[in-house]
Amino acid sequence: MNIQDKFNFNFPTQIRFGVGVISELAEYLKAHHLSRPLLVTDPLVKELDFFKKITADLSRVGIAVEVFSDVHKNPVKSDVHKGKEQYQSTQRDAIVGIGGGVALDVSRAIALSINHHRDLFDYDDLIGGDQYVTEPIPHFITVPTTAGTGSEVGRSAIISEDESKKKRILFAPSLMAKMVFADPKLTLDLPPFVTAATGMDALTHNIEAYLSKNWHPMCSGIALEGIQLIGESLEKATLQPDLLSRSKMLMASMMGAIAFQKGLGIVHSLAHPLSSLLDTHHGLANAVNLPYGLDFNYEGSEERFDQMALKLGFNKGEGHQLNGFIKELNVKLGLPTHLSGIGVNKSHIPTLSALAIADFCHPNNPKPVSQKDFETIYLTAL
Structure with a gap:
């Protein structure tokens, strides 16, 4: 592996991999006529320099950024509801998950919830809930900042019940990101x-x-x-x-x-x-x-x-x-x-x-x- 190279590949999600590819996010959004993304992350990543640089770079080219980071260490349904409310109340047009498994799971669950209005856990794959995932998903992009869950290329989200903490799995092929920006530089710190x-x-x-x-x-x-x-x-x-x-x-x-x-x-x-x-x-x-x-x-x-x-x-x-x-x-x-x-x-x-x-x-x-x-x-x- 040559760290100077950047790669495009699909499996099946489209993946842009290489040091520095995060700098291409703004261009990608503009090329797809997206100007009001909801950036979903966690409270720790939100305060890191690289995240602040991402938001500054997007704002500099006229992209109106909204950040949602009010999530638990092990995400629960109410986290998703709050993210959905912020997406709708601020009239977003895309979702960008930036972080580790928590941020990416929550961002994917928010994406599911925008045009699907049953109770979130009606979509639990273990009870056949994938059959209800019938509506389009907002334009969804993932940016991993850890090398662990691999959620950036997944098509499921694990979200817990608020009280019992029982884990539920939301799944559908349409929940895959349309683009992954996998930049090893974001994991260095x-x-x-x-x-x-x-x-x-x-x-x-x-x-x-x-x-x-x-x-x-x-x-x-x-x-x-x-x-x-x-x-x-x-x-x-x-x-x-x-x-x-x-x-x-x-x-x-x-x-x-x-x-x-x-x-x-x-x-x-x-x-x-x-x-x-x-x-x-x-x-x-x-x-x-x-x-x-x-x-x-x-x-x-x-x-x-x-x-x-x-x-x-x-x-x-x-x-x-x-x-x-x-x-x-x-x-x-x-x-x-x-x-x-x-x-x-x-x-x-x-x-x-x-x-x-x-x-x-x-x-x-x-x-x-x-x-x-x-x-x-x-x-x-x-």
Whole structure:
């Protein structure tokens, strides 16, 4: 990968990738006769210099910018309602999501809500809600600032209920962005913890997509390449970041999101309840649970573990070392290796296990999981 190059590619979203491509956003908006975008971000990104420069550059060429950033760390339905109200009351003509998974999920859910007027969770994919996504979506653009969720290339948004914090998944092919501006330079100033946690999120996406029991050879191939890119770059991007390592991580993050249309698995079902119950950062929850989920999945998937290990620099037939590699990587990145390190105690286990068995990811796991299995894994990870 040459960091001086800029690329256009579609998969299937149109993606503009390369250092400095964010400078093309204003020209893109003007070319599509869009002059009143709602920029959706989070409270932290809103205060960063690069975000202020984006808004200043847009304003300088006559684009009337409105910013919405009133979102929770794990987004809830009321966040979406507030964003929709701001879009409508200020008469916007496009939505630009700028940030990590939170901003991009909320911006996508706002885009869904503008011309769809049922209760937001009527569109939950797990109850067949995609059938109601029939109206056009406002012009929707995504700009990732982390290398983790890959939401910029996705077609779904995970939004929680306000009271119960139960996660709902809104999905439809029409929710894909019309354009992605993926600029590695925007990720350079991320603090080490965020880089590490979001990077482990991307690794988990690629690994779980590859292990998923569903058949999708193209996604499996993409996931393996994503695993290799992360193995080459995550430690460097976290501890001694440069544009090459950031570029590889940003690409691998998008690859993980593309690959997991094949499905995810047990690790995400272990992680989601931690965000719901304890408001744990999603990437951190994945990072801590990944080795324990891999240990559960190893038997019966040995050949796939061998393939992943090869991509991470191990010799042929050394897939059994993958679990230890992940634990060691967490230590190198300064992340906890046990649930107790993120505030979990034994009293949480029954509730976490009940939430995990109800989660929507583990049905795609390569082997079935029971509530008792979840309890055992949580206790082992504690």
